[in-house]
Amino acid sequence: MNEARAPYLKVENVTKKFGDFAAIKDICLEVFESEFVCFLGPSGCGKTTLLRAIAGLDIQTSGRIEQAGRDISNLPPTERDFGIVFQSYALFPNLTVFKNVAYGLENRKMAKADITARVDELLQLVGMPDQGPKYPAQLSGGQQQRVALARALATSPGLLLLDEPLSALDAKVRLRLRHEIKELQRQLGVTTIMVTHDQEEALTMADRIVVMNEGVIDQVGTPLEIYRRPASPFVADFIGAMNFLSAVAGGDGTVRLHGVELSAIEGTDGLDEGTAVTLCLRPEDIVTRAVESGAPNAFEATVADLEFLGSFYRASLTAKGVENTRFQADFSVNLVRDLGIEVGKTLTVAFPADRIRVFAGT
């Protein structure tokens, strides 16, 4: 979507080694102006390492980083242009909220009145006017996070880096701050990179998500792309609920799932007939309402288990006559009531071809 513009931040073949161990390997990435990008991945996959390389806090072993057309690969953090917020907030405990936010401004030979005006503006912006004279220890976690954000934004950096900024907060505050940070970012238009291992956070906040695994990038894309078209089984598994079913390629874009022949569009090109494949399909994509037997990709399945999860039911199903294929489908409360779905009942279900992803191997 942004192909026309030159990227604001360009990461080229960046590798960071700790001794012999490469925490990130040959990372290439482009981030565009005003974009909100999330680094998402399991613990230890190298998200923080990449973020710290971009900040210059732990400079990469090899590779190039360019920001706003300037090669910053080997520059110390003081010569780069970014603001950063850590999980711990790292607020200076002995300075008031005002002094914390003013910390970076005071070093710039700004007039006192200008500093005061700027700090007030920022505190207003993060929704904490009048809290200036307090000390960090007198604030709640969410408020501390806001102050950290205001401090990072005070000097109007071109790039805002957030390392798990919400993970130390309790769930309710987290939801609210998610929203506020996103809103603030849109308002200011500051290019932002946020590290998180919470997929929901990434899906709701990011313009684009960078999914990382074991030091490499598995996929880059919008939340919808990542969710709909995961590029690897890892991404498929990591984000959202997913059924993984062993199947065999049947040629011509078809896949055989035990007895059932499915036409699957995505990912079957170039697979020889008889190749073992993994078929991925999200539970919520499985349909059963108004599915006639004989419809494309439809077959009969028996409900082995039914779990009520509040807003929907998660059913465990087995394809009729094939005991060891077990998969899960999400059915709305309505649907379960209307069709009288219960354990032991046999349903006709369909796997929509455009929702199926197929990966070679099992």
Add this chain to the structure above:
Amino acid sequence: MTDGPQAGVIEAPLVKPKVGREDWVMRAGLAVIGVYLLVAVVFPLYTILSKSFQDERGTFIGLDNYAEYFATPALFYSINNSLTVSVISMVITVGLAFGYAYGLTRSCMPGKGVFKAIALIPILAPSLLPAISLRYLFGAQGMIKGLLMGETIYGPIGIVIGEVFWTFPHALLIIFTALSLSDARLYEAAEALGASKLRTFFTVTLPGAKYGLISACFVVFTLVITDFGVPKVIGGGYNVLAVDIYKQVVGQRNFQMGAVVGLVLLAPALLAFIADRMIQGKQVALLSARAVPYEPRPDRRFDLAMLAFCGTVAFIIIGILAVAQFAALVKFWPYNLSLVLDSYQFDLMDGGSWGAFWNSLKMAAWTAVIGTAVIFTGAYLVEKSKGFEHGRGLIQLMCMIPLAVPGIVLGLAYIFFFNALGNPLGFIYHTLIILVLCTITHFYTVSHLTATTALKQMDAEFEAVSSSLKVPFYRTFVRVTVPVCMPAILDISIYLFVNAMTTVSAVIFLYSADTQLASVAVLNMDDAGDTAPAAAMGMMIVYTSATVRLLHFLLTRGIARRTQAWRKR
């Protein structure tokens, strides 16, 4: 392209980080600390080592000095003597300290605060002082010499009693901490399981305090074996290593043999140090964050028993000090018991003067100020700088060495190094500077560890945040790190001050006529037979240290009040 196994793999060019202005400042700081430690610790120790392999003219003679040492029974018997009194003192001190700490933490006896304060008083005194008191108590005309049933106080008995008095607070502090950190839930569990009090003691209390007890043993052992004050005054003909060094150097001017004995003394101190480090490394945090502190319940008989025990120990501590003060005021013990201030006319005594007292104050003040600044800044640089893993590791190691080096060995090493021909730093010899330098070094490790602990508790990202805001790290050091660590900084400075006031061993070889110190004056006046003035001077040191401690307490409380808005929620 080569044909090696890597052929064809082109390694990406490495990024060479640009060294910014701040990096240079940090590197320069590390270099300064590194050089300081080399000069203050490593070079002197190397010099004493090499001296032990030379004859008096400086020719290398291999192990001849050591051969001579071990061929002279009068010398090597001291090893046995030193070990004997050290082990006996260790057992008694740790036992008493454990009982005392047990009373303070596990009973509901009254006056715990007072008892704890009394137990810590000996820290304020030079080790010479209890030994002088023992003379008045058990000497030829001692007040209660009958208690010894004909045994003489001059020898192992006197040494052990003096050392127990002097090392008691050190052991108590460690064991007290270990016992305070116990989790009440373990005791509740033991009770719920129907364990008897005795069984609970052996299965919960002792294991919980195990590392504290072991650590206390090592600390006391090392303090005793390296102490010079007590055996010098009360040891009589019972030779120990620390005094042998003094006799070789000051008595016989045999510096080489002094160096040999110094290294012999270094061995057990070093072993104790290494063993302690290894055991501490094994120690895992027994206390989880949610542990519930143990609250003792009243038990009349037990509380009374503990009160009696602690009361006795406290009475003995006060008694020993009171005797010293009494001796300082009595006109002529034991013939004329009228109280006069004659003994305070230090200027009239051999080997003492009021000047020495003022010198001590000056020396202690400089040690506290410069030492705290150097040690805290050094710890900060080692802890917070980036890169230079090896260099920083080396500095860290050099910071640990002084703890293993007996003061008297360090002092001797300083003579060898700074008095050597051609040493450009030779000008500090016989000045206050060398006394300050030596004292800082002698007490470097504990201060460094205090600083490191405080620094580790700070958020690791302060420096990262400040660099992102383009604020140089040294500004953040002044504006944030130092204020946040102020309690630890004050602790370090008081520790240095009190130790500078009381130390004898580290400075005994280094003072000159102009830089005589109070603690040295105690020794010299006692040597010259002016025991009462020695006691008077010793008590002056106690009062000074106590006053400074009190000031420190008030200051710390003031700061805590003023900063409580941001220190605790």
